[in-house]
Amino acid sequence: MRYVNFNLGLLFAFCLVTQAHAIDAIDRLTAERLEAVHQSIMTFKTERRDIPRRGPYQEYRANLHVHSAFSHDSRGKIEDIVAAAKAAGTSVLMFTEHPAKHYDVFIDGHQGLRDEVLLIPGAETNGMLVYPRQSIKDMLSAKPQDLSDFVRGREGLTFVSHLEERMDWQLSGVTGVEIYNTHADSKDEKRLMSSLRNPLWLLKSADLFQRYPQEAFSALFDYPADYLKRWDQLCEIAPHTGVSANDAHQNIGITVRMAEDDKVRVEDGLGEEVLTLEAAVFAALKPIPKDTKPGTSLFELRLDTYERSLRHVGTHLLLRELTQPAVWEALNQGRAFVAFDWIADATGFDYAATSADVRTEMGGNTKIVAGLTLSGRAPLAGHWRLIRNGQIVQEYDGSNFELTVREPGVYRSELWLKVGGEDRPWVLSNPIYITEK
Structure with missing residues (x-):
């Protein structure tokens, strides 16, 4: 047992911050800024309008990269995680346990419907989120490409994870890639990470976290520019479904x-x-x-409760029904978008290509024909960015946009909102792949 005495004067000196840097999480963790964010969120709730979904699919919110007590760095009980999912509006929980000798992530993992939430077992291993259709216990020492080939060859899913930690992020044949990871987002918050290691700072800041729990948790949120740059590069090589990673542990x-x-x-x-x-x-x-x-x-x-972590960001899937095969189909085809629902509920967001009576959903492929248009709709007005091959080609303001397509490319969209005086990304769509005639 280690005894430590602290000088309270040092605590208050430690908590003083300078303003000679770009805004970060510590800057956002003030009563004034958190209240401004809270007021924006309340305004969005008032202004938000439900819009009917076009096309044949239903929308379900999913959380990928979720850990429970199976993982060494979590104590989460499944009943608590499911309750948190329901509170956050989540219908699909895709677990990614850290493999260990005493359990099998697929055989022993959480799966099936539980209180109307679909549970899917998987692993975070070898630099990937892996959702197999059978045990992978004998493959855990394999190279990432070999493991992905094994899982994909047996109708499983693989997503490249934690792009900030790896050089070999270009793997062939994967389902997709994380385009946002909450843990990765926190890593560049040097002052916040230092503060979280100081129990006295946590005690002093407790009132802010209790008054503004979601706003304080999401203070770490920044636009994932590096992740998106790599994703754009990968999508020009082959389709890659972009998903969000909550990296939820409830351990802070x-x-x-x-x-x-x-x-x-x-x-x-x-x-x-x-x-x-x-x-x-x-x-x-x-x-x-x-x-x-x-x-x-x-x-x-407790700063990272499952409810806050799961609400922070979600992957919205367009499904035929709430079943595991339907989830597999949507993720394989890229019928999904990432939304930072802590800002506002993004349900109803729509991005598609149309020509005559033909509709191409996110993740789909279509050819340039006369009258081909890209369009977007959302339940809130904001600032749209239309991005082709990694470059912004058009920007729009409002709750919808429409563009006639005249050249091929990989087209995705972003929708931004002004939150507490800051421009923040709200929705990141999967791309539509448009080829020559």
Whole structure:
């Protein structure tokens, strides 16, 4: 057991920040900024209009890259994760457990319908999100390309994960790639990461996280420019379905418990001891009731609850029905879009190509013909970016747009909203692949 005494003056010095840098999560974690974001979210709820979906598909929200207690770095119980999914508007949970010797990610993994949420087992391994149709336990030491070939050859799905950590992000035959990862988004937040390792900073900031739980969690959110650049490059080589990765663990936070000898024990989000403090140091920040017994929880702050993590971003799928085969079909064909639903519910967003009576959904291929148009609709007005082969070719303002297509290319769209005074991406569509006549 390690005893640490802190000088409270150092705490307040630590929390002082400078403004001589680009805005980051710490800048956003002020009462004024969080309230501005909250007011934007309330306005969007008022202004949002339901729009009927065009085409033959139904829309279901999915979360990929989700960990439960099977993974060594999570303690999540399946009933809690399902409840969080329902609260966040999620219908499909695609788990990606860290493989281990004592369980099989496919055979033992969460699967089937549970309380109207479809559970799909998978693994985060070898630099990929892997959703197999059979056990992959004997393939875990394989090279990424070999593992992907094994899974894809048996009708499974593979997505290249954590692009910021790898050089071999161009693998052939994969289903797609993460175009946003919450954990990756946090890595460039150096001041935030440093602050989260300081229990006293967490105690001091607790009021903001409790008053603005989702806004504070999503303060780390930035446009994933590097991920999108690589995705655009990959899509020019072959179709790659873009998905969001929640990387949900529910393992960030602290619990403070009374200990023996006038000490308090500080635990991390997994219940492991971080340090011990003199009770008087903690009491200067939070009063301790008299006669508090050892083991009693004095304070708990969990930042990345499953509900907040799952609501932060989702992959919206266009399905024929809520079944595993229908999910496979949509992801294989790219009928999906990524939405940062913490800002506003993106249900109803539509992006398609049409000519005469023929409609091509996201992820589809079509040829240039007379009258071919790309169009988008959304339940909120915002700023549209139409991107061809990685370059912005047109921009529009409003709840919809339409463009006559005159040259081939890989066309995707983005829709941005102004949130708390900042321009933030709200929806990232999968592309439509347009070829010569």
